Amino acid sequence: MAKPIPTHARAVIIGGGVIGCSVAYHLAKLGWKDVVLLERKQLTSGTTWHAAGLIAQLRATANMTKLARYSQELYGELETETGVATGFKRCGSITVALTEERREELWRQASMARAFGVDVERITPGEVKARYEHLNIEGVTGGVYLEKDGQGDPANIALALAKGARQMGAQVFEQTLVTALPKQGRRVTGVDWQRGEESGHITADNVINCAGMWGREVGKMAGTSVPLHACEHFYIVTEAIEGLTQMPVLRVPDECAYYKEDAGKILLGAFEPNAKPWAMEGIPKDFEFDQLPEDFDHFEPILEAAVTRMPMLAEAGIHTFFNGPESFTPDDAYHLGLAPEMDNVWVAAGFNSIGIQSAGGAGMALAQWMDAGEKPFDLGDVDIARTQPFQSNKTYLFERSKETLGLLYADHFPFRQKATARGIRRTPFHQQLLDRGAVMGELAGWERANWFADTGQKADYEYTWKRPNWFENSAREHHAVRNTLGMYDMSSFGKVRVEGPDAEAFLNHICGNDMSVGNGKIVYTQFLNNSGGIEADVTVTRLTETSYLVVTPAATRRADQTWMERHKGNHMVVITDVTPGEGVLALMGPNSRALLQQVTDFDFTNDANPFGTMVHADIGMAQARFHRVTYVGELGWEVYMPSDMAGHVFETLYEAGQDHGLKLCGMHMMDSARIEKGYRHFGHDITCEDHVVDAGLGFAVKTKKPNDFIGKEAVLKRRETGPEFRMMQFLLTDPEPLLYHNEPILRDGKVVGYLSSGSYGHTLGAAVGLGYVPCAGESRDDIMKSTYSIEVAGEIIEAKASLAPLYDPKSERVKV
Template sequence: MVEPPRQARVVVIGGGVIGCSVAYHLAGLGWRDVLLLERKQLTSGTTWHAAGLIGQLRATYNMTRLAKYSAELYDRLEAETGVATGYRKCGSLAVALTVDRFEELRRGAAMAGTFGLEAHVLSTAECLERYPLLNADGVVGGVFLPTDGQADPANIALGLAKGARQRGATILEHVKVTGVTARDGRVTGVETEQGPVAAEYVVNCAGMWGREVGRMAGVDVPLQACEHFYVVTEPIAGLPRLPVLRVPDECAYYKEDAGKILLGCFEPVAKPWGMDGIPDEFCFDQLPEDFAHFEPILEQAIRRFPALESAGIHTFFNGPESFTPDDRYLLGEAPNLRNFYVAAGFNSIGIQSAGGAGKALAEWMDAGEPPMDLGDVDIRRMQPFQANKTYLVARAREALGLLYADHFPYRQVATARGVRSSPLHERLAARGACFGETAGWERANWFLPPEAAARGEAAEYRYSWGRQNWFAHSAAEHRAVREACGLFDLSSFAKFRVEGPDAEALLQLVSANDVAVPVGRCVYTQWLNRRGGIEADLTVTRLSETAFLVVTAAAHQTRDLAWLRRHLPEGARCAIIDVTAAEAVIAVMGPNARAVLQPLTPQDLGNEAFPFGTAREIEIGMGLARAHRLSYVGELGWELYVSADMARHVFDAVLESGAAHGLRLCGMHALDSCRIEKAYRHYGHDISGEDHVLEAGLGFAVKTGKPRSAFGDFVGREAVLRRREAGLENRLLQFRLTDPGPLLYHNEPILRDGRPVGRISSGAYGHWLGGAVGLGYVPCRAGEPVEGLLSSAFSVDVAGTIVSAEASLHPLYDPTGARMRA
């Protein structure tokens, strides 16, 4: 039996392609005492039976960067290690069978160009030229990526393992990790069947065992194994070399290899597996055949690829792969355990992701912070409940199929719903709310008006790339906010109380703005990293001399709470408490907001008594609330923080009072369209840890001259000063399409004087401004005046159509902010 060393700098758990990549890249950065432990044999879990497709175009720029790096690494790995990886650039072709799918592909192709990836939009005839064995019946068009490829998955992993050993790493098979040890919130090593190993770092690359390994450390790693099917034919006479073919409308992909065809699928309703645990002896195992489950895919495939009809089936394969609730993998340091990192849950794209993910995680560990914006896959995006087994099984049935489903804008998941809801949920549902899901919260996205319900319309989505069925209803909500008043349920806001004698000092340390304000003041601020990038975008309200309330977006609850706790100095005299579920938040926004609320409270809501940016406790109806005068829509308004037990009463009182003032219930889509008109940033799209706070146009919220905290200068201060001195390299601009027809979502290319220079970071329809509106970064030359930048001719590529755009550095709607301060 193999005896592992008693100590290592880092222990990597799992010898699949991900674990081998992490070990390879850590060793490449010069780390010594890198130890990889594999419970059975390298590649024996999922890697050995992967299809080996190397696609590069992902949903965002950084994910595409990582996938491109994977392809580049595999291209040179054989020369470096001598292990034949089977990697070849054969290209990939995706074909569309519907107009909607073709628009999705065209938008992706336009986006690929801004990512530095070659992509060609093809007609039906051109698709046949690229793939002559295709039955083109029903094919609308396609997109070809010439630099995509395919490879031997197991040999890629073995090549990475050999490269890791050549760089000094130790890789041991048949060593099962049975526990993870920790002390004072920091990992200290692992337990194995052969004894303990002390370590400064532990990396969970355990694949479909990742959830269980996470539980050993007290870390939530939400993933679930599902059965994944493919068949391999007998050799087909005369079969030429072909690119990888994807027919997502038929849930199928085709890979030619050595004169055979591998046909795989991502069926709409998947089969979760291993719910009661994965057998301990699992090693290079297959799951029982289920031909009836695969048969509908095969029948469609025979029509699409007629050569299959006469081809014999050599292998019918069913093997497990792990999937996450949102089909994005899990990467990064655990939010609640220092130096415990995760790289797992790769949703059947582990081979194409392994090189880039391993590199990014190794650099993250080496520097102590991510090398780029990895928010798409950062494990801190997940909520604790999402590791619940019942939830994971329910969601996994849908998640696998969503990989090839139409990726319509605003698409909502259908499974594992109703986990978190506001105290107002039933009242909103009774009034026509159509709910979406964010971080498990059920949130009203739009409302079906009674007259529409009378016509037989339903409060449900009908998806498309154009104006969806809710567009007109949300436009009416938007106009109500601008002309009269709207009511939003924002109870899903994440809320943290920071209390104690050192609460102010802690918040001054992490906040770029000055939070040493009088009681009752609200401060808009960013939390920065050492590079001046934005880690959080939120408000801090002083409740008393020693108590503050931090309010941030629902989706960033885990991330922002972890960031705050990580910066709490040892011995600091304060506590951080998550109070998200304790209070509902009712936002009343619009020029009539004061008229709606004043009759309900004896407190004066006038501008002098209750100015913008302040918070007061008020009586409202027969209840109590804390009213914050803030706005994310750019209008006069208040956010009412009400204890959960009084929320329904306050809602009813506001609704009754608002009837005389044009009050309308509004959803999250209207909130988004109003905020984009005001050019308010959306974290995760417009701003991230990679975006400098000054280039994001948020310098007004940075106070470099504020008094030094008892714990030191605020994080990122030096980076802000350096950038101010050096000058900006990019500017975040607002764009409005001059043609009112096209719609913007995100990642549409921005052109300056006809040349691509950037991409739309977020977009929505500006119902008041009369056209689609987006935000996006544009490079600027050193010393270039803003007037020179804005005098350029800007346009946006919308699915291949160039649309002229008005550009502005300031909000196109109410640029002075006078309306919300009225």
């Protein structure tokens, strides 16, 4: 008789791949006793069983690297703990470049690795050959070698995690299909299941969606959006090759290929540029350890290049041609965390072919988040709250997934834009900007003007690690904002109304700054967590006695609104996203006041409209709100108008602005101007694990306001002890190199951190970066006595460091 399934669990995990098994293992390790894992067929039978099992340390951010390294360490110990052989071995890895641009990318990654504490060695083509004798190095421009990278047996890693979870009290049930997830309000109350002819229900405190390529459908059952789509993923395994011994994992991204030696055979896999989405009509109900039909024509270009790159493949027979599905997300980052729509539904799915190397760390991070009720560290890259509901649209996922699989091995150029599934969210000014040369980028589905092409210039990106084709265009936009007048579209920024009799008390509870201000006052503030970390960076405008407008970055509107909803408690407020309802144009520069006084009936002097206040005024034949704030460090206003009047307001400002030197500007300009002023960028410079005092934003926290607020005790404590880190600004002494982010910071020749963001300072005349430097027990004078430099692609470049903004440190220009 089958083991009975419990009627209640603290956590029910749906899906028995490597991710679900890891979550079960880590929850049990934290002492959770009532953990139940339900698998529709057999453990690993979806995608885990056919994964390639490549296990790398280095990821795109410090925290993702931390998770990948944790996975490695865990897999090395699992065999001893459980007796299940994981096949994990540190054989090293080599990635080679076939172009100068790719070599630049690898060199920058190697520098980044130093900052993250990962050992990476830059190697010449000859050194590549010495470590991988079978490789034809014709055309190879360089490579990197990571000694501690490895490979493992995917299925056995998952089974070892499952056994470890069972040993600590978790229960695992195979052949058990989840049929429904009953809900009440913002909670799933339990899980309906079927096992053969038997069916039942488990009441559940928490439900975790680890359903892999079924994650979108399970998400729908739970009332949540989990945007991912399965794609066909191809590899071949050769017959045994005489004399072939253990080799490093080899990646040749310029040929879309990876190679893995296993038991004297070579596995050749591909991440081709134009992928094949699968199962548009749904995954077959009986899918279990299945493979998809061969498509040799699709794989042939990869194999043809591989035979030239690895000549021994020409003599080796093909033992297996494999085609299996794997799930991909719209941005190539997996989904982890608490689903925005529900308060007890968690997600760990959509691992984009890096599930094995990610599973250990992802399971650990999610378990800690569930146990503590707060993220253990910044997980913004993968937090499912970053997604947008429309991204679950089947047609959108079909189109985008064609591209995202191949992007894993495409050149990871800065500012690279997705080419598929575009044009979905358009601001009211979209066509007017296109007509005037706008080159669009995409963020959270929004089409946004990033820069403006000149007449006759190709209005498109030409990607490079060097100065891009739009460098001078953006420089002219930058100088217009600094010297005359620039106008750019801010409509994509989130706009959330908080209304009700408790609006002031509620916002005082979740904001560090004081919201007890007069109508029309604009307050810069952060939402803090209990550790004093920054969960959101926003401005709040008091519209009336009972209503406020919270303005958020475009990418975090949903996450910020979710934070508000979850901390509403008993406050009588209504929280509403009104982002699409208003167009917003930013007018920035010394001539902005003169233009507004020409086209409105209002006197925009400091007496009538001081910095940090909002006023209503007619403009042309329309009406608008004028918010006197800035993110570029100049005199300026953000002009808010109903979407139906947006076209008219644009024409009014644009036409009158020609007499004042008005130039249309894009988001790249905004980034270069804000970094000169030292303004922080949420998600890069400030995150949930960056203390607000360390970030230099303590001025925006009012601990003496009468209301208690989230994070107050942590702020008081840090003010008493002093900051542990200081956010500093760095200006390169060499005007040529470019900074993006993650470049190592060297203090007196020693790596102490990395840049959280970087851009070119067209007024300051060189690239500028922001980054944290450890300073526990040190004064401001102590930290400034040192010399600083930045490592860029292996080159050490001296930098001028500053704690105050290098541009207009006293903010005189914004208040003129």
